[in-house]
Amino acid sequence: MSAHYDVVIVGGGIAGLSLASTLAGQCSVALIEAEQTLAYHTSARSARQLIPSYGPPVVQELTVRTLDLIAAQDTERPEPVLTPRSFLLIGDEASVRAEASGHMRRITHAEALDLCPALLPDSFSAAGLDTGSFACNAPVLLEDHRRRAEAGGVDIITGARVHSAQRLGTGWELGAGQEGFQSAVVVNAAGAWADELAVLSGVEKLGLQPYRRTAAIVDVENPLPEACPMVAAADDSFYFRPDDGQVLISPAEHVPSGPEDARPYPGDIERLVARLNAITTLGIRSVITAWTGLRTEAADGVPVAGFDAEATGFFWLAGQGGYGFQTSSAIAELAAGLILAGQGPAAPAAARTPAVSPSVPPARDASPASRTAEALAATRWSIRR
Numbered sequence: 001m002s003a004h005y006d007v008v009i010v011g012g013g014i015a016g017l018s019l020a021s022t023l024a025g026q027c028s029v030a031l032i033e034a035e036q037t038l039a040y041h042t043s044a045r046s047a048r049q050l051i052p053s054y055g056p057p058v059v060q061e062l063t064v065r066t067l068d069l070i071a072a073q074d075t076e077r078p079e080p081v082l083t084p085r086s087f088l089l090i091g092d093e094a095s096v097r098a099e100a101s102g103h104m105r106r107i108t109h110a111e112a113l114d115l116c117p118a119l120l121p122d123s124f125s126a127a128g129l130d131t132g133s134f135a136c137n138a139p140v141l142l143e144d145h146r147r148r149a150e151a152g153g154v155d156i157i158t159g160a161r162v163h164s165a166q167r168l169g170t171g172w173e174l175g176a177g178q179e180g181f182q183s184a185v186v187v188n189a190a191g192a193w194a195d196e197l198a199v200l201s202g203v204e205k206l207g208l209q210p211y212r213r214t215a216a217i218v219d220v221e222n223p224l225p226e227a228c229p230m231v232a233a234a235d236d237s238f239y240f241r242p243d244d245g246q247v248l249i250s251p252a253e254h255v256p257s258g259p260e261d262a263r264p265y266p267g268d269i270e271r272l273v274a275r276l277n278a279i280t281t282l283g284i285r286s287v288i289t290a291w292t293g294l295r296t297e298a299a300d301g302v303p304v305a306g307f308d309a310e311a312t313g314f315f316w317l318a319g320q321g322g323y324g325f326q327t328s329s330a331i332a333e334l335a336a337g338l339i340l341a342g343q344g345p346a347a348p349a350a351a352r353t354p355a356v357s358p359s360v361p362p363a364r365d366a367s368p369a370s371r372t373a374e375a376l377a378a379t380r381w382s383i384r385r
């Protein structure tokens with residue numbers, strides 16, 4: 001016997017959980033996660049920073065909207081998700097000019113050194129600063145999505161990998177673990193496995209590519225002041241930021257990988273430690289912990305949020321790359337609007353008009369990736385900075 005839902009979300013990372021909490025109470029929803037714990041993969045491995053000036057214009061717009069949505073919910077939370085932490089970009093003039101866009105303003109060399117005295121003066125010649133950037137308490141955000149989802153009636157099933165999915169009649173039939181599920185809509189929020197899930201569902205894959213990225217917490221002789229911004233090289237060769245008296249560092253690598261439970265490669269963090277000890281006064285003494293996650297990207301670098309062009313009721317929520325947290329609430333809002341308005345569950349009785357109604361043409365001839373770009377471009381958020 002299969003359980004029936006309007007929407008089944010596959011994947012319990014930030015993408016799946018934020019959509020589940022947004023849809024909660026509006027239609028019947030199940031979220032299925034392969035691992036025993038939610039947010040086991042990339043969503044547990046991020047640098048936890050939301051940066052309005054980071055990414056292509058569509059991503060920047062989604063980030064601003066996400067910050068608004070999270071800030072509004074922070075007023076109701078005992079522990080806030082957002083804490084102001086600026087983002088400082090350093091490098092030579094050409095690389096900083098190329099990267100400093102949108103919400104970032106150029107600052108002088110002396111101003112940058114004031115903000116991060118740990119930088120050796122000759123380690124950079126140009127800088128940009130994004131003061132609208134925030135540290136994100138990711139565990140609190142994820143837990144809050146889970147709590148809101150369950151409070152709104154979402155069934156969350158962990159330890160059940162979706163191993164089969166096929167279109168039957170007007171809906172989908174999925175097998176996960178020992179259980180069966182039927183739904184009008186399947187949401188593919190499977191992160192690095194999104195293309196694999198498409199293939200096992202008989203849906204043409206999009207060519208989503210996971211890329212490795214490693215980070216570590218290190219112990220230092222000279223801790224950064226907690227007010228120090230996150231510091232990133234404009235040539236994408238490293239970043240670091242304060243982390244409760246220690247320092248989070250990353251070599252910011254972008255190395256293709258298959259979908260897997262990624263682990264750090266020997267040498268990656270050690271080489272970065274040597275470099276940072278040469279260009280800062282941090283004095284890194286030891287590596288406390290290191291991890292690797294997979295940032296999965298579409299070819300155009302824009303997250304994919306939209307119904308598949310061919311497979312009715314198959315919704316892509318994937319390709320968030322390095323922006324999965326900073327775009328999460330806005331993409332969930334957009335996706336929920338598309339699902340409730342579009343080829344989603346047959347007009348669920350409890351459905352209400354989404355707070356933001358994206359004006360998305362129901363065209364079925366474009367690819368999901370280009371439809372996402374169109375949908376996002378056509379969306380007019382109610383609040384804009």
Ligand SMILES: Cc1cc2nc3c(=O)[nH]c(=O)nc-3n(C[C@H](O)[C@H](O)[C@H](O)COP(=O)(O)OP(=O)(O)OC[C@H]3O[C@@H](n4cnc5c(N)ncnc54)[C@H](O)[C@@H]3O)c2cc1C
Binds near residue numbers: 013032033046049197
């Ligand atoms: C080092 C690093 C730093 C980062 N820093 C930032 C940052 O500062 N800010 C930011 O916004 N983003 C950052 N990111 C990116 C962000 O972490 C990701 O974009 C985001 O976590 C992706 O979330 P997701 O839910 O799509 O994927 P995931 O968290 O990987 O979730 C997908 C889930 O789907 C499940 N799944 C897959 N296949 C199946 C199946 N068949 N059945 C059931 N379940 C399945 C998986 O088990 C997994 O739990 C960073 C990433 C890395 C690696």
